[in-house]
Amino acid sequence: MSKIQVNKLHTLTGHNDCIYALTEGSDPRFFYTGAGDGMVVEWDLDHPKDGKLIAKLPHSVYALVVDRERNLLVIGHNFEGIHVIDLNENKEIWSLKLTDQAIFDLKVFGTELFVGTGDGVLIIVDMLEKSIKKHIKLSSKSIRVIAVAPIKRQLALGLSDHSIKVLDLANESQPIANLSGHSNSVFALGYSPDEKTLISGARDAHLKFWNTINYSLEENIVAHMYAINYLSYREDGKYLATCSMDKSIKIWDVENRKLLKVIDKARNAGHGTSINKVLWSSYSGNIVSVSDDRTISIWQLETDNK
Template identity: 35%
Template sequence: MSNIEVIKKHALTGHQNPIFALERNVDSTLLFTAGNDKGVVEWDLIKGEFKRVLLPVKSSVYCLHRIANSSLLAVGERSGLVTIVDFEANKVVAKLIHHEKPVFGIQSFYSKPELIVSSEDGTVSIWNTQSFQRLYNFSVSKDTVRCIALNKEENVFALGSKDSKIRIFDAKEYSLIHEIDEHSAAITALCFSPDTHQLLTGGRDAQLNIFDPIDYHLVKNLTAHMFTVYGIVYNPELPILATASRDKSIKIWRAEDYSLLKNISLEKGYPVHRLSINNILWSSRNTLITVSDDKTVMVWEINIT
């Protein structure tokens, strides 16, 4: 893994304002994006082109999440509304009305029909994904609960808040089991490693922290970017991960020791975003997708030898 070739395959345009959220379908043929405009957009990833507006919305969308074991997409809005749309049947199946402030995080389980929703109101709500009835609601912080990460075993999940703290919850009882206070600013990205042996966290302090989930002690600290870390994602097949930032760069890291493999940035000569990169995902082994304040979706081919 000594050489990385980076090719920009597509620059998808059509959004009229900054893009904050992205998600894909199961086989990565479709991409969904949304942000500070009036709709959730569906793109054809095979052709690299606009397909349709999947869902008109009345307020900005801060998060998109495909519900596990389904063709349902959960759309979290600035208004606090979460709309559940079946993207195969092309219909709205439920509207989750509870939060009165923006929804920033949504996560679902494979092992049980439940959905976690986090909000600027500092609380988290739990919903049944079959009846779409609210099961629980609990307070987490006095500030925004920005992001959610569920580990592979689905026995614990982490919540990152504006108060710079990460709180670990039991996924069965929804009880608080640990609190981490290592960042100096709001938490903006969370990710468990695929083997669940590490919890990675990013914040507005530009730091990337790696914790051991046995007792959540800090294993490694990196100043990963110049500004806010908005995304941390592991490659689905290769031992690498990618981060994205407000500093307009994408970085590829070796998963084994977190050494930097590639800095994809304007300074390094890459045709990357001109403004903040707000979200990132791997759609396949060699395809990385980013969205930005510059209103553009970029699809990258990452070849590693």
């Protein structure tokens, strides 16, 4: 088993409330955070201490996504809709009133933006037309997380009704798979880079590995003490990071489905409260985590077999 050394490089402060949203920029040297204080901040991994305020909104921000093709940052503004920031100019260029619900996740594929809402509606927005294309009612419970498989052209959604629904992007109206097995809300979801595996994590603290050929369950691991809030793959798909309400980050060997490392307060001066999002940077290979404790941590991981 590979040995992993962890070094905490930075603790970044500036938000005045729990940090809920985290996404990588078109230029992965930059990443963006959004919080309960309505602030959206840009951070530079080369100069991490200098956060730059991008937007200040009246309600919490749970979701952010970068439209890499057009270099736009889309902000999910709770109880309102979306705000779109041109990252070349660092200014808002348009917004759209979408919902009076919370917006829990956003994903972009091609010219479409997928918006997961608190009332179980998937809203599809045309990024070129700046208009709503479609509403798809999937559940009476919240859509908490969205994952895109660009090669398979499929969309997986984790819901608070404990299910994972998979849609075909050629025809989104009817799920092609409805995965059950979690006993609570599904918060974490991600396709492996080769799209052969879909991994889910939930409030039940279980991590599940699904084979995407027929969406059969291959493995179930009791992975954390409390809810798994998010997951992020290393760019090569070899390792996976999960973060939890139990205040820890765990590093997993994806192929062997084995726990390799625990990063927490006792061992590594980690976060003091729930860790809400984790991002494995494709720029630096470091891990970025955000927490209810209002801080951002940057972690350097060294493995003996890279």
